[in-house]
Amino acid sequence: xxxxxxxxxxxxxxxxxxxxxxxxxxxxAILDCGSFRELLGPFDRIKSPWLPMQGIVAQADDGVxxxxxxxxxxxxxxxxxxxxxxxxxxxxxxxxxxAGALELALKDCENGRPILPLLLLETGGVRLQEANLGLxxxxxxxxxxxxxxxxxxxxxxxxxxxxxxxxxxxxxxLCSRLIVTRQARLGMNGPEVIEQEAGIAELDASDRALIxxxxxxxxxxxxxxADQLLEDDAAAIAAAVRAxxxxxxxxxxxxxxxxxxVARLARIDPQxxxxxxxxxxxxxxxxx
Amino acid sequence: xxxxxxxxxxxLTWFKAxxxxxxxxxxxxxxxxxxxxxxxxxxxxxxxxVPDAHNRFARARCGEVGLDEAWALAVHVRHAxxxxxxxxxxxxxxxxVASQAYGRQEELLGIHLACAAAADAYxxxxxxxxxxxxxxxxxxxxxxxxAHGYQANRILALESxxxxxxxxxxxxxxxxxxxSVAELEQLGARFAPMAxxxxxxxKLGLLHKxxxxxxxxxxxxxxxxxxxxxxxxxxxxxxAGASDLTSRLTSATAHTTRAASIEVRRRLAEQWDxx
Numbered sequence: 001x002x003x004x005x006x007x008x009x010x011x012x013x014x015x016x017x018x019x020x021x022x023x024x025x026x027x028x029a030i031l032d033c034g035s036f037r038e039l040l041g042p043f044d045r046i047k048s049p050w051l052p053m054q055g056i057v058a059q060a061d062d063g064v065x066x067x068x069x070x071x072x073x074x075x076x077x078x079x080x081x082x083x084x085x086x087x088x089x090x091x092x093x094x095x096x097x098x099a100g101a102l103e104l105a106l107k108d109c110e111n112g113r114p115i116l117p118l119l120l121l122e123t124g125g126v127r128l129q130e131a132n133l134g135l136x137x138x139x140x141x142x143x144x145x146x147x148x149x150x151x152x153x154x155x156x157x158x159x160x161x162x163x164x165x166x167x168x169x170x171x172x173x174l175c176s177r178l179i180v181t182r183q184a185r186l187g188m189n190g191p192e193v194i195e196q197e198a199g200i201a202e203l204d205a206s207d208r209a210l211i212x213x214x215x216x217x218x219x220x221x222x223x224x225x226a227d228q229l230l231e232d233d234a235a236a237i238a239a240a241v242r243a244x245x246x247x248x249x250x251x252x253x254x255x256x257x258x259x260x261x262v263a264r265l266a267r268i269d270p271q272x273x274x275x276x277x278x279x280x281x282x283x284x285x286x287x288x
Numbered sequence: 289x290x291x292x293x294x295x296x297x298x299x300l301t302w303f304k305a306x307x308x309x310x311x312x313x314x315x316x317x318x319x320x321x322x323x324x325x326x327x328x329x330x331x332x333x334x335x336x337x338v339p340d341a342h343n344r345f346a347r348a349r350c351g352e353v354g355l356d357e358a359w360a361l362a363v364h365v366r367h368a369x370x371x372x373x374x375x376x377x378x379x380x381x382x383x384x385v386a387s388q389a390y391g392r393q394e395e396l397l398g399i400h401l402a403c404a405a406a407a408d409a410y411x412x413x414x415x416x417x418x419x420x421x422x423x424x425x426x427x428x429x430x431x432x433x434x435a436h437g438y439q440a441n442r443i444l445a446l447e448s449x450x451x452x453x454x455x456x457x458x459x460x461x462x463x464x465x466x467x468s469v470a471e472l473e474q475l476g477a478r479f480a481p482m483a484x485x486x487x488x489x490x491k492l493g494l495l496h497k498x499x500x501x502x503x504x505x506x507x508x509x510x511x512x513x514x515x516x517x518x519x520x521x522x523x524x525x526x527x528a529g530a531s532d533l534t535s536r537l538t539s540a541t542a543h544t545t546r547a548a549s550i551e552v553r554r555r556l557a558e559q560w561d562x563x
Contacts, residue, residue, distance in 0.1 A: 039559045046555065049548050050479060066556070092481070096552035103532075103553070104560050126430075126455040128465055133481040133546065135430065135455040136494050136536065139438035142404075143533050146411040146439075167434050167455075173404035188400040188431055189390050196463050198347065203392045214396045225398050255401065255408040258362040265355055270345050270393060279396055 018159050018234040019183055023065040023082035026120050026159075029234040030241055031069035031078060039066040040097055048091045050130045059085050062093040066101050071116055072242055077105050080120035083162040089127030090168060095137020102144035102154075109151035116245050117148055119156045119175065124190060125166015138167035145174045149253060153177055155244045157237060158184040158217065158226075165190045173225070174255050177244040179237065180217035180226040187215040213276040222280045225254075296351025298426035298450060298504060299384030300338040305512045306382070306423075306519075307334040313364075319343055319351075320360040327378060328520045333368050335361065336382040337436055347391035353432040354389035358402035361436055365409035369416050376417040378523045381410065383437040384426025387457055403435035410439035419526035421519055424486065425504055428453045441526040442496035442535070444518055448504035451486040458484055480545060493542025496522055496535070 021029060028036045040046055040061070047058035063085035067078045079098045081088045090098075098119070105115045126134035145154050156175035158164045160183030164172045169188050172178055180186065189197075191205035204210065213219060221229035227244070230236050264283055268274070274282070303311055303321050311321030311334070319340040324331045339351040348354025353361075368377060388399060414420045422428075422437035424445035433453065437443065445451050454461070462469045476483030480491045490498045499518050502511040529535060536542060537550055 037562060039556055040552065044555065046548070046552060050481065053479065054475070068560075068562075092546070092548050093552055096549040097556070100549075100553040100556045104556060128455060128461060129482070131455045131461075131482045132453055132489060132492060132494075133549070135434070135438075135453075136492065136546075137549070139407075139434055140533055140536070142407050142434065143411055143439060146408055147415060147532065150415075167431060169400035170404040170407060170431065170434060173398075173401040174408060186400065187395045188388055188403065189395065193460065193464060194390050194392065194395070197390045197460055198392075203395075214392065223398075225401055253408070255404045256366075256412070258359055258366060258405055258409070261398075261401070261405070262359050262363060265359060265397065268393075268397060274393065274396060276396065 015231070016234040017232050018237050019161060019181065019232045021234065022084065023080035023120065023122070027065050027067045027078040027080045030071075030118065030238045031067065031076060032071060032073065035069035037068050039068060039101065046093055048093050048130065050092065050133070054129055056129065062091060062097065063088060064094040064097045066097055071245060074116055075113070076116040076118060077101055078118045078120065081122045083122035086127055088123035088162055090123060090125065090134045090138055091127040091130040092133040092137060095134055095141060099137055099140035099144050102141065102148055106144060106148045106151070109148065114152050116152055117154045118241060119154065119171065121156055121158050121164040121168060121172050122162045123164055123166070123168045124162065125168050135167060138171065141171050142174060145171060149174070149176055153245060153247070153249055155179070155241055157241065158186055159232065159237070160184040160217070163187070176250050176253055177228070177247070178226045179228045179230060179240050179244065180220055181230055181232050182217050183232060184217035185211065185215045186217070186220050186226070219276045223283050296339050296384050296386050296426060299336040299351065299382055302423070302425045302507065303334060303336040303338070303382050305507050306380070306516065311336070316360050317343070317356040319348065319357050320364070322364045324377070327380070327516065328523070330375070330377060332378040332380055333364070334380045334382060335364060337361070337385050345389060345391070345393065347394060348389040351384060351386050352389040353385050353403065353406070353435050355394055355397055355399055355402050358399070358406045358435050361406040362409040365406070365413050368418065369413050372418070376419070378419040378421060379410070379413055380519060381420070381422045381437045381440060383422055383424045383428045383433065385429060385432035385436055386427050387429045388431035388435065403431050406435040407439050414439060414441055415531050417531065419523040421522050421526070423515070423519065424451050424453065426450050429457055430455050441529075441531070442522040443494060444497050444499060444522055445486050445489070445495055446502050446504040446515075447486060447498050447500045449485070450504055452484040453486065453489045454484050491541055492545045493539045494536050496525070
């Protein structure tokens with residue numbers, strides 16, 4: 001065995017995987033030790049009223065864990081989406097939990113009691129069984145993030161392996177700072193939907209290397225659509241979240257940088273089918 | 289989606305009728321029409337996304353909200369915010385959008401961020417005090433509606449079979465959920481949130497007003513005047529109310545259909561501060 005690699009190997013073994021954690025554990029892993037207090041937990045039994053009508057068992061937290069706690073002693077709110085339940089999809093209740101919590105955080109900020117909002121995003125987007133109520137809830141989540149961002153940075157984490165899609169990919173893009181892992185994916189339309197709607201010549205959804213080269217965490221970070229790229233390590237993610245909040249409000253939110261991205265798009269020739277590498281070269285050093 | 293070609297023409301029809309202009313801007317994509325025009329005693333900014341058969345992005349030629357469209361929406365809404373210091377002009381989003389553009393390049397180049405930027409601009413306009421009104425004259429689908437219209441203070445819709453709201457186009461949703469279109473329609477008939485038609489959407493409590501008796505396909509002068517009057521009423525209602533989206537939770541229909549959305553907020557507020 002090569003002695004030189006031993007420290008890396010030990011660090012790897014000592015690492016605690018964030019990806020393998022369920023939503024509740026993720027929220028606990030990030031908040032200050034012992035500060036986790038769940039809101040509308042499973043015992044409150046606020047479930048989807050729409051799933052049982054369609055013969056689907058409703059989970060008692062509708063797949064979203066809300067917790068208040070602290071980050072380095074400062075009041076914080078975590079909304080963590082459980083991807084193991086209905087693909088992390090946003091229904092009426094799960095969406096209202098996130099929107100409602102952000103609205104209360106906004107009220108606290110307006111009353112001079114800042115609270116740090118953190119979103120742990122792992123979702124396919126709208127829950128199609130609740131369709132228009134899911135879409136409406138996502139619009140309310142967007143509205144709350146945009147309003148809240150005027151007071152405190154809103155930080156998002158996409159760890160994987162589901163990733164963040166649909167209307168919730170817009171929520172990720174609205175975050176003041178976005179932390180991703182290499183396993184994360186971030187995109188509007190899921191690869192399967194694109195393949196189905198536009199054909200396999202447009203996109204082969206089974207080609208994992210291709211998908212990650214287009215919308216994976218590393219690529220998003222390389223082209224300025226995510227702020228930090230981390231290994232799958234709970235302690236590192238918890239530290240990065242604190243660092244992201246400590247930076248305070250960005251000078252200009254990414255989603256408000258229209259001139260910058262219009263200029264970047266102007267350099268794109270849609271006739272040339274760019275790959276991830278080519279886009280990095282094209283946008284590297286682009287005027288910011 | 290094959291249905292796109294036959295529709296998404298309502299956006300341009302109503303844009304021309306209300307803004308009395310073609311709204312093609314130098315340097316901007318032809319698919320985003322913008323014009324300031326008189327509405328009541330003031331100037332309002334009208335914005336529509338329309339089909340452009342020569343769009344440089346092939347997947348955004350049928351009235352989809354693509355990369356250029358979403359960023360252009362953000363730019364034109366932000367220009368209005370920056371230009372108005374005193375009186376804030378109303379912004380009317382004329383909505384007939386079949387979907388966001390589905391494509392490999394769109395994903396690579398960040399269609400999610402482009403749509404977020406448009407939503408951000410509309411919400412920022414609303415928070416800055418511009419009355420933002422969405423007028424649904426055709427399809428209002430999914431991410432395209434989130435980018436263009438869903439951040440409005442008030443949502444108005446014409447009652448017409450062409451006017452639909454949903455999280456995913458009907459054919460695509462059928463394929464994704466492995467159901468037939470007929471099965472989806474049956475589900476929609478039983479559960480209002482799953483339906484596509486605007487009559488069902490009106491039951492959800494999200495719509496400020498369903499405008500009935502107007503010819504959505506070929507508006508007559510009286511139809512246009514009627515819609516203008518409804519826009520003015522919605523603008524007045526907006527100016528008298530809050531700049532957030534709470535009106536979507538306070539209507540009588542919201543209390544029935546969005547009861548869970550209201551209950552979640554009520555109980556969250558109870559638990560928010562530790563006992």
